[in-house]
Amino acid sequence: MTAAHGFDEVLAAARLGQAWALTALYRSYAGAVAGYVRARSPAEPDDLVSEIFTSVFTSLDRFSGDEADFRGWLFTIAQRRVVDDLRRRSRRVDTTAYEPADDARQVASAEQDSLDRMGEQWVRRVLERLVPDQREVLLLRILGDLTVEQVAGLVGKSPGAVKALQRRGLVAAEKIVRAEGVPL
């Protein structure tokens, strides 16, 4: 977790509301959660990640378990928030105000930024062509680093079904990548 503290110590301090412990948990898991959110709900992912961690930190007293359990619990909350967000967005028309900072033509590092976005867009494009269950299982296994059993519990399927989904998802992705090529 940190150089000086193990997961249990950090979790205990976070339950007491200590800022350093909350920050340590955020630094350890925010990237993975953000990747999952970006892959599922690309609109305003950073705000959604902050909402997820606020919800997690304010309900730490309800959690018990080790680090692996914490990952599972964290991604359970993340998955529900993403589903809620997708439902909410599907009910309204998204309008995005123009922000000069988001305009690639006006950003100094526009080239690097566009390269990053190309990679992200390519991943999303491949993911969108997978069956939803395959996509969900692969994201939770890769970004959440969850076990087959944890994913099975989260998506409500048997471990055998999860194994079949991840295998078929990889086979399908391999075909798509072979057909379209890998960017850069």
Next chain:
Amino acid sequence: MSASNDAPDEMTSDPLIDDAYVERLLRRRGLGADGDRDPAGSFVAAIADLGRSTPAPTGALAVLLAEGFDPALEPSAAASLEEPSRSALRARPRRRAGFRLGVRILAGTGIAVVGLATAASAGVLPAPVQERVSGVLEATTPFTFPSVRTSAPNAPAVTPPGSSPGRTAPEDGRRAPDPATDVPRTTRPTTPTVELPAVVPAPDEVPGPPAAPGRSELRPGQRGGPSEQPPGPSERAPGRDRSPGARGGSQLVPPGLVAKR
């Protein structure tokens, strides 16, 4: 898992990928450099790259990470930090709509009560309704309202030009005036009993344009005048004041409200 979850053009099994390989691929362990070169490995690596960057915390989380929180105050702190739940957000418009409906009902009830009280004070309600409303209002307010017995003398009657005050018929379905109780009468044996208006004001009490000089308002054969009384038995209407000038009620007592003593 149902077959409908599978992509239609997808193979049901791939001999090149077994469970152990998939596990290593997904965990990105033990694959070596070649693992990222095959298409499936590239795809998994690209997904893992999505989680490389940590976003900057925003809103309430930024405050939490900077200041922490007091666990003793956690329930309220959590409530203030958490975004309102979707069920709470959905309930807000319902609560507002309920409040608006309540206000409308109250306003409507108030308007109806005021209207009823006004109508009762004017004595224009049908007799049974007038009795009940007057009773209720007199019991709940310090005012006396005209009842069936008292409303007619207090209600001013406007005599249309050209019509005989003694032959004015009740209008708009109002209660027909009771000649026996409503209007004092003088004994005129030769005059047949006719229906009388609720109030027969003296000519000088009848509102209207001033008479032209030298021109009488009374037509030939028309009854009424300062010294005349409508025909009928000489009775005092119940509840009427005996004091001089109290006759006709409309000019002394405002139509309707009389303060209780």
